[in-house]
Amino acid sequence: MAHNIPNANRLAKLMHPKSQAMVITNVKDENSSMRTYTLKASDDHELAYFSAGAYIPVILEIDGNKIERPYAICSSPKDSVNGIYEISVKRMDGGYVSNYIYENWAVGTEVTLGGPGLGDSYSPIRDKKHVIGIAGGIGVTPFRSMAKAIVEGDVDCELTLIYGANTMEEVVYKEEWKQLEEASAGKFKCVLVIANEEIEGCEHGFVSLDIINKYHDVTDASLFISGPAGLVKHMKTILAPLNLQKRFVRIGMGGDSQFAPMEKAGQDEYKILVHMAGETREIPAKSNETILVALEKAGFVPAVKCRSGVCGFCRSYIVKGEITLADTEIAVRKRDKELGYIHPCCTFPMSDLEIIVHRG
Amino acid sequence: MKHYDAVVIGAGNGGIGTALALTTAGVKTLVLEKHNLPGGCATSFVRGRFEYDASLHAMFYDLLFKNVWENQFHITSPVTRVPDIITVAYTDTDGKNVYMDLPLGARELVMAIEKEIPGSAPVVQQYLGLCGEVLGAAKFAKSPDFTPELMQEKFPHFQMLMKMTAQEVFDYLEMPMNIQAIFNNLWWYLGPKIDEFPFFRYAPVVMMLVTMPTYFPNHACHGYLAEMETKIRENGGDVWLNTEVTEIVTKDGKVCGVKTNHGDYIETTQVIADVSPRIVFEDLIKEDSPKKQALLERQKDITENFSFTIVYLGLNKSAEELGIKAHHLFIADAADAKETYEASRGWEGPYCIGALCPNVTVKDFSPEGTCVLSLSVPMLGSALDGMTQEEYFKAKDEFAQKIIKTTGEHLGIDLFDCIEEISIATPATLSRYAGVRNGALGYARTFADIRKNEAATAQLNGGNPEEVYEGLSFVGQFAFGIGYQTNVTGIPVAMKVAQTIKGGN
Secondary structure, eight states, rough: OOOOOOOHHHHHHHOOSEEEEEEEEEEEESSSSSEEEEEESSSOOOOOOOTTEEEEEEEETTTEEEEEEEEEEEEEEHHHHHHHHEEEEOOTTOHHHHHHHHOOOOOTTTEEEEEOOSSOOEEEEEEESSSEEEEEEEHHHHHHHHHHHHHTTTSSSEEEEEEEEGGGGGSSHHHHHHHHHHHHTTSEEEEESSSOOOTTTSSSOOOOHHHHHSSSOOSSSEEEEEEHHHHHHHHHHGGGGGGOOOEEEEEEEOOSOOBBBSSSOSSEEEEEEETTTTTEEEEEEEETSSSSHHHHHTTTTTTSOOSSSSSSSEEEEEOEEEEEEEOOOOOOOOOHHTTTTTTTGGGGEEEEEEEEEEEE | OOOEEEEEOOOOOHHHHHHHHHHTTTTOEEOSSSSSSSSSTTTTTEETEEEEHHHOOOOIIIIIIIIIIIIIIIOOOEEEESEEEEEEEEOOTOEEEEEEEESSHHHHHHHHHHHHHHHHHHHHHHHHHHHHHHHHHHHHHTTTTTOOOHHHHOOTTTHHHOOBBHHHHHHHTTHHHHHHHHHHHGGTTTOEEEEEEEHHHHHHHHHHHHOOOOOOETTTTHHHHHHHHHHHHHHTTTOOOOOOOOEEEEEETOOOOOOTTTTTEEEEEOOEEOOOHHHHIIIIOOOOOOHHHHHHHHHHHBBBBOOEEEEEEEEOOHHHHOOOOOSSSESSOOOOOOHHHTTSSSOOOHHHHEEEEETTSSSSSSOOEEEEEEEEEOGGGGGGGOOOHHHHHHHHHHHHHHHHHHHHHHHHOOOOGEEEEEEEEOOOHHHHTTTTTOOSSOOOOOOOOHHHHHHHHHHHHOOTTTTTBTTTEEEEEHHSSTTTTTTHHHHHHHHHHHHHHHHOO
């Protein structure tokens, strides 16, 4: 609509763009395996605003295939008003996308982002005044955004960040945590928990209830947990006896998690007959790979966002065949399950399948 | 190049029902929807342990859906009857908070209100009597026994009532404002100002709410939408989601195809748009012609309806624990609906809140020990005028705080103590999901706008090749009015299209 677009519609378009044309203006090595990229609009467009903690899709074309991955925005909402986003990427062993980014993104590289919206952020209505963040690995990135937003006055809460790493070298944003603490008038504190080294001013070992309680009563805070599957599992275990309300324990998205199927299939390989908007093609699928991965390997570009089973954007229909779900929390509606609708990002084939998917 | 007998643009509540009717009649149909889900506003979404219905409060299932769903569409998605109780809580003219749990049924309601407000029985009885006259007269007008004399005898006030607004009828009965409050804060279900709203539209809904059973789908609207989506395909139709129509191609005043944002060109001679006609003429039909301009101007001349801001709460206590007894809770910070109507232009109160707790009806709507409470506040899309994104984010959160606070005060519940999940939809959200200007749900329901809307739709679907595009018809809330009956009001259009196709046109 070029003519007098109502502001409600204009805002909706701004907040949920299909794509944002960006260019990289800065690359910073946080350590040997994580880099932070600063991006600004390459066409002067107004950046989509977000709440601290949000993820944003990076839309890539690799070897002729369109691929999308969500990354946490580690800059603050105010930074986006000032025209920039920052995202940190950790190079993973065998990581298709992270290695591509590492090898190809440099100052001046043009990048396409989607609209922010996945992930969890602070809710003054739902959450307590004090947040305890438990972070590890790349899961620490949304907390940088949150801490900045607290300092900038856009989030009204206190944050104690318990940040675990194996070695000091792995810890990122070291200087920034200190600067943010100083600027926060006591609202933000970062506690480093180093597993394999004894370092002055840091805790030693793994995150434990004792360590957390030393800084803030774990039963009187909202917990935001963001990190690799191992950390999440560990936290669930140590928190279990406390019987905390679900309301006060938020577990981060995890990003491109490595799921395992709940049941073991009879065969290693199956065939999937795929219908997508008038195109019909049979593709191979492995029983230990999600249907989404099978689709992407075969060159399809289906609708997908979180890749974690929670957003529902990849909702597809099983015409025929048996499937098993991933061993993770999946937000498929009851009725959808009954009727045969699934989220291919967290579903594995247990027989030959016929499915209907939608374009991205 | 792909060809379909009919293309339905928009898999909203109206588009899906129409497409199901088309495919049931053997028409090779393609449904194109820009969102990744069917339903438009008639949808659900999941947050944490909770599934929320985006917008439905309740359906007059027996009256509007049963026959079609059971006999024509064979829908099996279960619906449950809503218990016959409503909660009404408002701030009276003395600033005191009044709370009532009221039984449904005309006689029961009169007696219950008399208990709460002694002396009110006569005027309430009269009011329901007049509402009943409108409903009865409308029915009688279609009966074979109808004569004008009998009409006057059976329904003596009918002629007068047909010309009055809802407010004028309250004034005619000299009903005190604190009793009006029980009925007039229902205005948001239907339309704008109570003193511009035709009584003949208002009365039937009041009467139906008081005397007819309503139902809620066990799996929210998405439950039946997903089933219909499946049935369309089983009937040989196709549904392509995440596909936005960017152009309706016309030649010599006739539809010949549609283009999409994926670069598809679909050849067809019949397009049914579950899209606001204004958007069709402003954005989708590209030619510049007097015909198009005339049709567009006609739509611009009709006032847009209001939109909503809805706060969806997932509570970690059950409805019983919280003392929520009714599926519908009508809450207002003022007895005078004119005040709450004015407030709907912006973000400040006094608020009129349509609260909904589906767990009262569908016991397992959310996990045991929890319940869903959604709070709908009518709001004009123009309340967002001039806001930056940053201001919008802040305004949304502040508004939600206020709405939850006032709801909790009226119901005597500390809601802040049990909120596990919270989501907020605004006119901006609705504008995106339903693809409408200002998040407006159809056109305004004043006398004038209803007349204009009906006339405009009759013209659009009337097929006069001099005035309209041949092969283009409209369904949904902009064609036939806001409400879940859009799921079935498009069926006559589907049948007409099916006839045309079979006739080999």
